[in-house]
Amino acid sequence: MTIELILLGLMLLAAVWTVMTVRLLLSVIGLALVSALVSVLMYRLNAPYAAVFELSVCAGLISVIFFVAVSFTKRLTDADVRTLRKERIKKTVWLPLLMAGLGLMLAKTLAPPVLEAPAQGQTDVRTVLWGLRHLDLFGQIIVLLAGAFGVVAFFKDKKK
């Protein structure tokens, strides 16, 4: 339990850093770190397949795509970074207070988390995907199709 709490705390710190840093590259690294910590948590919570997906897709593939996108942008000057950092801190100074308030409220409202995860056999990703969630797999195909149409709409220009 202690290790999970430490991991959750680290994840929260990495997430805050991702949002607060003004350099896009550092933000991408922060996001990858969040995903890596989530995958460790998933592994420790008996979900190894989900952990592998999280690590390979979210921490790996998506980070690579973000790195490529960031490489097309112009680097900020140090003066810009200082100005943006000040602005961002001013705008988000209320955020830790809100999060602490929400955390306290939830801790008071909810009973201690003693809920048990379903039995191991049912949570196997193969059983879930191919045995229980056909309709959602079907939905996944349609989302992929929509993504393909999005790429055509935004990135495929007509030849002049």
Place this chain on the structure above:
Amino acid sequence: MPSLLILIPLLCLLLFNLPWRKVGERVAFWAAFVFLTAQMAASAARFFRARYLLTDPLSGILFFRLAGDGLTWILLFTVAMTAMTVLLAGRVFFQDERQKFLFNNLLCVSLIGMNGTALTTDLFSLYVFLEITSVSSFILIAIRKEKEALEGAFKYLILSTVATVLMLAAVGFFLLVAGGTSFAEIRMACIESGHPGFARLAAALFVGGLLIKAGVVPFHWWLPDAYGSAPAPVSILLAGIVTKATGVYGLARLTVSVLGRNPELQAALMLAGTVSIFAGALAAIGQRDFKRMLAYSSISQVGYIVLGIGCGTPLALAGAVFHLFNHAVFKTLLFVDAASVERRLGTTDMSRMGGLASRMPWTGWSSVVALLSTAGIPPLAGFWSKLVILVALWQAGAHAYAALALLGGILTLAYFLSMQRRVFFGKETPETAAVREADLGLVLPEIVLTALTVGIGLAFPFALRHVILPIQQLLW
């Protein structure tokens, strides 16, 4: 066979885009036209045969379960009706063949998403289909890659992502509490769970996500930008059905199939609905842009539906669903009118309009019918649905809410009369002097939707007996 309403559009998408693309470009419009006509006919037939809780005979072969009740068939009919209007408007607005084909493809994806939303019996699948509809909407809004449209799509994307996070977290909590995500399992867990706090939190999170999707105040700020900046046919789709299918229908379905009566949630919904009625109406009064004014009007009208769902009595729920349908009809009609004006004038700035009713009589007079129905003037359809909601509120003892809802109708009339004076009546401007009536692809939906608004109003006793009152039986 409900599953065909998802499988046929998907099959068409795959066939027309992969092996026979050239053929697909030529026949996509007509294939969609035939399919939507069939969907309208099938869902209308379900009403009149008064059969509810139909299951899918194909479910044994397909390994997934889809089912429909009265609420489902109303949404399916509304989806088909609005999508047909959008299809016709798209033919007028998109001249480039490739862009027209892309638009039809994305409309088809959106249709699959909305049909799936109507037919699913599982909360996680509901989330998946809501996302399909939203993803296609982001792309459709920005399809022309114009700066304002990209900004509108971006705002919608950001808010929608927040909704996604809330709904996914809710599904996670429900899974822990109920051990599954089907409506029936969650419903049982809500009654019998030893962790009522988790169930309440999950319900609140999911409802929060749906309120964002529905554009209810205070989660509304993406909506005017998205509606205002999207190409005209996409605005019709968003205002006519997307926000209703993704947000409002989700709320109604959650109430009917999962949560039942929940006093805390109902109180929150009634408050959000009433605030939306007034905030939307007051913001609409100050608008100069035709489409943005209609967008704020949508926020206000969705407020009535949310107020009805929040009231929670069977009659209020029936009134809310009836208003959902009526609002889809008259808001689609108003956005088609706006599209007609935009097509002829090249602008939606109301200060550059005036006297258009004499130049565009079908558009002008259909907008008069739509405005009267929106404001709740008898005997049009909008009057009856608002009346049912008001009566239900009064019977439930929510007298203050009933009075406020009545007051909201007066505000609606005020901003619509101002719009009529500025756009269709009033003095002609040099720009409007040479304008002629809109294309047939826009006038035809205007006539059909006007006839529907008047027809449902006149045939209210029939609609009440066969469609509206049976919805009361769905609430547990």
